[in-house]
Amino acid sequence: xxxxxxxxxxxxxxxxxxxxxxxxxxxxxxxxxxxxxxxxxxxxxxxxxxxxxxxxxxxxxxxxxxxxxxxxxxxxxxxxxxxxxxxxxxxxxxxxxxxxxxxxxxxxxxxxxxxxxxxxxxxxxxxxxxxxxxxxxxxxxxxxxxxxxxxxxxxxxxxxxxxxxxxxxxxxxxxxxxxxxxxxxxxxxxxxxxxxxxxxxxxxxxxxxxxxxxxxxxxxxxxxxxxxxxxxxxxxxxxxxxxxxxxxxxxxxxxxxxxxxxxxxxxxxxxxxxxxxxxxx
Numbered sequence: 677x678x679x680x681x682x683x684x685x686x687x688x689x690x691x692x693x694x695x696x697x698x699x700x701x702x703x704x705x706x707x708x709x710x711x712x713x714x715x716x717x718x719x720x721x722x723x724x725x726x727x728x729x730x731x732x733x734x735x736x737x738x739x740x741x742x743x744x745x746x747x748x749x750x751x752x753x754x755x756x757x758x759x760x761x762x763x764x765x766x767x768x769x770x771x772x773x774x775x776x777x778x779x780x781x782x783x784x785x786x787x788x789x790x791x792x793x794x795x796x797x798x799x800x801x802x803x804x805x806x807x808x809x810x811x812x813x814x815x816x817x818x819x820x821x822x823x824x825x826x827x828x829x830x831x832x833x834x835x836x837x838x839x840x841x842x843x844x845x846x847x848x849x850x851x852x853x854x855x856x857x858x859x860x861x862x863x864x865x866x867x868x869x870x871x872x873x874x875x876x877x878x879x880x881x882x883x884x885x886x887x888x889x890x891x892x893x894x895x896x897x898x899x900x901x902x903x904x905x906x907x908x909x910x911x912x913x914x915x916x917x918x919x920x921x922x923x924x925x926x927x928x929x930x931x932x933x934x935x936x937x938x939x940x941x942x943x944x945x946x947x948x949x950x951x952x953x954x955x956x957x
Contacts, residue, residue: 747764747780747781748778748779748780748781749778749779750776750777750778750779751769751771751776751777751778751779752771752775752776752777753771753772753773753774753775753776753793754773754774755773755774755901755902755903755904756773756901756902756903756904756925756926756928757773758770758771758772758773758881758883759771763779763786763800764781765781765786765800765802765805766800767786767797767798767799767800767807768797768798769788769795769796769797769798770795770796770881771793771794771795772793772794772795772796772826772880772901773793773901773902773925774792774793774900774901774902775790775792775793775794775795775901776791776792776793777789777790777791777793777795778791785805785806785807785808786802786805786806786807786808787807787808787809787810788807788808788809788810789809789810789811790809790810790811790825790827790832791827792827793826793827793901794824794825794826794827794880794901795824795825796822796823796824796881797809797818797821797822797823797824797825798822799818799820799821799822801820806818809825811825811827811832812827812829812830812832812864813830813845813846813863813864814827814830814832814834814843814844814845814862814863815843815844815845815846816832816834816841816842816843817841817842817843817844817851818839818841819839819840819841819842820839820840821836821837821838821839821840821841822836822837822838822839823835823836823837823838823839823841823854824837824878828894828897830863830864831861831862831863832861832862832863833859833860833861833862834854834859834860834862835858835859835873835877835878836854836855836856836857836858836859837856837857837878838856839856840853840854840855841853841854842854843860843862843867844867845862845863845864845865845866845867846864847864847865852867852870854870855870857872857873857875858870858871858872858873859871859873859877874886874888876888880925883924883925883926884922884923884924884925885898885899885922885923885924885925885931886921886922886923887919887920887921887922887923888920889918889919889920890918890919890920891915891916891917891918891919892909892914892915892916892917892918892919892935892939892941892953893909893912893914893915893916895919895935896909896932896953899923899925899928899931899932900928901925901928902925902926902928903928903929903932903951905929905949905950905951906950906951907932907950907951907953908950908951908952908953909953910952910953910954911953911954911955913955914939914941914953914954914955917939917940917941919935919938919939920938921934921938929951932951932953935953936956940955940956941953941954941955941956942954942955942956942957
């Protein structure tokens with residue numbers, strides 16, 4: 677029985693083969709270059725780099741979702757003072773007397789907290805950073821507008837002069853949109869229907885206060901912003917009395933002194949300088 681011969685070992689390369697390889701070694705290196713040590717190192721670290729990039733993307737997404745504030749500024753006016761403020765984004769705010777607000781710049785929004793008083797907002801439009809005014813439980817979202825917000829504790833009056841705003845209150849996601857020349861009253865749990873407002877209501881920006889059948893209690897609240905002495909309504913039953921007239925905000929004491937001429941009230945000055953309104957005898 678014949679055996680299959682075992683495969684023979686390849687013969688060692690001859691001297692001529694060695695010489696041929698050595699002769700063409702440089703050409704082979706140029707045609708088939710070896711990767712550099714730096715490239716090999718990058719290859720080894722590619723996995724950790726991708727993981728780090730993924731973590732950075734997650735962190736960035738979390739920051740955008742949280743929308744943290746990165747700059748906070750406070751502005752306020754004294755009694756009888758009005759002040760124009762230009763915000764870093766180019767928006768303009770006019771603060772009425774006795775007003776305080778806080779401007780917060782977030783990553784993807786601009787938010788204003790109206791602590792007290794009244795302000796006129798002329799907003800610089802931004803397609804990706806919304807502008808919102810918070811006044812207690814009332815939230816006013818801007819859509820490229822000029823509007824006033826007058827905060828009275830938890831009650832706020834919102835008046836739109838140009839553009840569009842949406843107003844909502846805590847506990848509701850529904851917005852009430854206003855058209856130019858409309859206003860509404862908003863407080864926790866309720867929004868009044870929009871109603872037309874007289875253009876004269878904008879005159880406060882020039883120190884001219886026009887009241888059209890406004891309750892006395894509300895008139896005194898507004899005049900107090902321009903008067904450094906307390907104005908006290910001793911009899912709350914007088915609060916609903918309606919006041920009409922035009923007054924100079926820079927002469928608030930004169931405006932108060934005129935009230936007995938148009939209403940059944942009398943005015944007295946207390947020892948501490950405060951002004952007291954009570955029913956006429």
